[in-house]
Amino acid sequence: MLNRTLLVTCLSALPASWSCGSATPPAAPASASAGANAAANADTPGETAPATGRSVALEDVGLSTAAMDPSADPCVDFYRYACGGWIDQTELPADQPRWSRSFSEIQKRNELLLKDVFERAAADPGDDPITAAIGAYYGACMDEAAIEQHGIAGIEPLLAKARAIKKWKQIGAVITELHRYGIYPAFSPDIDQDFKHPDKITPFLYQGGLGLPDRDYYLADQFAKQREFYAGHVARMMALAGMSEADAKRAAASVMKIETELAKVSKTRVEMRDIPKLYNKIDRSGLAKVVKNIDWDAYFAAQGVPELTDLAVTSIEFFEGLNGLIKRATPRQWSDYLQWVIVRTAAPTLPKAFVDEQFAMRQALTGQKEQQPRWKRCVRATDAALREYTGRKYVEQRFSPQSKQAVTMMIRAISDAFAAELPGYDWMDEQTRAGAAAKRDKMAFLIGYPDEWKTYPFSLDPKTYTENWLAASRYDNQMQWEKTKKPVDRREWNWSAAMVNASYHPLRNTMTFPAGILQPPFFNPDATIAVNLGALGMVVGHELTHGFDDNGALFDADGAMRNWWSDAVAKNFDDKKQCLVDQYNAFEVLPGVHINGQLTLGENIADLGGVKLAYRAYKALRKDAEPVVAGGFTEDQQFFLAVGQTWCSKSTDEIARMLVQIDPHSPPEFRVRGALSNLPEFAEAFDCKPGTPYHPDNVCEVW
Ligand SMILES: [Zn+2]
The missing domain is CATH 1.10.1380.10 (Neutral endopeptidase , domain2)
Known part of the structure; x- marks a missing residue:
């Protein structure tokens, strides 16, 4: 399939095949009691909050005590503080080079859901053409005997x-x-x-x-x-x-x-x-x-x-x-x-001999210990080939109007926070500020799934997997070129709705949040505003900030590459970027292996801006509300714990090395550290002394 990531920036750049789940049963959504909802809505009319504020458990607001390591010093290593328990308890699945508490756990649940749908479609395609296509594609992929017999005849x-x-x-x-x-x-x-x-x-x-x-x-x-x-x-x-x-x-x-x-x-x-x-x-x-x-x-x-x-x-x-x-x-x-x-x-x-040999190569590159079970690879392959059909099935089961409403609310609040920050940027002049405001005003967002589902005209045979794949791949190439004959579609979807990722497209000035990512722990309907803003809010702020990162800033409100910056402001912007490049260059991932501050600049700008905007939005949404203390943590602390716990992850050294070379995102630990150590409100919330890693003397700020 075409690689369409030339300009589009994603929340996480890992190819789906490296961030998907294992064969264990689905993790239960983050637990939450009814009390959490009450806490979330403590500011709604008709509810009387105790004058002294509420006190609930950390779990009640959507956070995990077990994931933490309370023995770590949050000012020295907040990532460890928020994630240490999870890191110690979680074993890197043998069929994964990398595992995360958010992306991977959600992907695991999504894959199990799709597996169930695909298996039933393969067993009983019925009269529905969508079910029949999914069943044929998945069924052919799973039919290893037919694949062995067919050999390389398809190519x-x-x-x-x-x-x-x-x-x-x-x-x-x-x-x-x-x-x-x-x-x-x-x-x-x-x-x-x-x-x-x-x-x-x-x-x-x-x-x-x-x-x-x-x-x-x-x-x-x-x-x-x-x-x-x-x-x-x-x-x-x-x-x-x-x-x-x-x-x-x-x-x-x-x-x-x-x-x-x-x-x-x-x-x-x-x-x-x-x-x-x-x-x-x-x-x-x-x-x-x-x-x-x-x-x-x-x-x-x-x-x-x-x-x-x-x-x-x-x-x-x-x-x-x-x-x-x-x-x-x-x-x-x-x-x-x-x-x-x-x-x-x-x-x-x-046949298997090819698949095994290809896995040996992957292993040499990533350190992944075991091949993933076939069903997982087939779920992904089916989703890649027929994403309009599989996305539809996913959305039917896993996307609620509530999620759509919540993420719309977050986008508005975060976009408002950006507008509220703009006048305070003394490094900008009026002309450039107006350009930024216009760009924010015109930024569009796509939530959940495409407006219209497309259909696939090619036929599939449950006995010839290679030919099915070729038919899908050929059709995909054809559809891409067909776009040259049509007007630009600003609402086009290039991903499966089940995908656990989010993106910003600078040429369309549009953010996309597929249904696949609007799941716990990114978004939990039972979690509080502080926690949801720390998790998904940071993602929304991250995507919005991409519109203004080093590359996003090259494009105007309509998505045209045009210089809307005055020279003086552009120079100030350069200095701010350099501060981040130097700071991230100093982060050491493995002994002797440093982050490439230039390669990761755009993502780092988006992370810093994302956390800050999410924080401001959460404060605005909770302005007149009675504060909720959870597990002894203030709401600000809960917000930051939500940021940290969203990025808990583990990986092999091999893939960590490889990603430093090719991934424009910093490793999760440094996404947390970079974003939070540059936000003074974090140091305040945890009372960090100046000069500690999370309250450095030299702070960078872009947006
Ligand atoms: Zn990004």
Whole structure:
């Protein structure tokens, strides 16, 4: 499927396959007594709160005492204080490289729900076409006997085309054909709004074609071990796909050659965050000049858009490099590489030997101990292929109007908090302040699920899993390109409604909160305002602040990349950003492994702003209310505990190392520390002495 995350910022960047659940029964939603509701509504008319304030247990407001480590000093290590109990009691599931108290636990519940729905659909599809499609897709994925018997027959026609390459002139045609099926060697398309013309769709072609997580894995000494493992992995996979041992070895060398060459002309992750430099508009004839060695008329015709004229590329250098490489590498090397991309992309749909070998590679990269049970992988695959159907089923069971109402209320309160803060920013001038206010006013939000559910026209066969996957992947590619023929849809959904994540899209100036994340502990209908604002409120504030982070700030209220900042204010903004870059650069994740403050800048700005706005919103909502003391904690303390307990997590050292390299988010512990240590109200709430880690002398503030 297309990678559509070029500009969209997510709350958590972990691919779903790395943050989903284990096979244990669903965790009960955070417990809450009726008293919690009363506490939450203590300010509603008709209810008389005791004059001295209420005192309830921590559990009654939606927090967990057991998750805490009261022996830790909140001023030194608040993350440990809020999460230490959970960290000590929680074992990292063997089939996960990473586990979190919020994302993973919710995902686990969501997956179990979908499993139940999918299993029933597979057993009894009935007359409903949606149930039938889900049942066929999931059923085919679970039918391991049929998969073993089918072997690689599903991809054989594509492999044959790649195998037949004898001359360089055939290379472009095979790349074109694979892209048509949503398999992306060399580069990938991303069909979205034009950076400068929000009313127009401009397809983006961006650097790609790598099998390792990042370009640095091919080039830096520190990844020599993973590189070597990868070369062996390619050879083993190609042997499974039918190559002789000698051919498979040669194929691995071909793959390393081509991918290393592509890596050399690829931008780094930090360079990919330099948005203005990503925007390289090029028309079709310009592209044909840069990449002479691909027949672009044939390419666009195959994607269903023969008339297309305007495009953009992430860098001219990458496409020049690709063009040169088409002739510089041998046709045989290209043939090997293209066969490899087919095999690795299709591997999850192939017999067990492929799946196991692919897991061995994942293990080498992430330290994950065990493969996930098949049903989990099939739940995810079905959700990815048929998200409009699966999202619909999910929403029917797990999305209440109450959640929608609550998150709408939070968005309003947080948006109001942003407006209330604006006049106080003495580093801004009136012109820039007006631009920010306009952007806030126009920011739209999508909650729960799409306005209209789409349907899938392709047919599915419960006996041929690979073909089903190819049909879905091909349709997805086709629908993406189709967008170039239609007006921009600001309310478009690109995710499953069951997804446990949230996002901000700078080109649409729109936030999205799928039903999947509006669950405890992010949102708990029985929790208090302070706790829900500390958990989901921070998420909402985080997404809103993305509109004003280092990249969000490049786009105006309509989503056009346009400089609406005066020079002086932009300079002040730069200083504020630098403060954060320096601060996060100093955070040490593992001995000798530091956060990349530049790579994570946008997310860190969003975390700081998110907590602050959520705090202000909670204070405004509870302004005249009788304070509730829970477990001896003030409401402010409860708010901060909710922030901390939302991010409790564990991971292997391997994935922690990998994420520092590729993830634009800081590790959870530092998301908590960075956001809270820069907010003076935290130090006040826990009475932290100046100079302690959570009350540092040097504080950064952006929004
Ligand atoms: Zn984010």
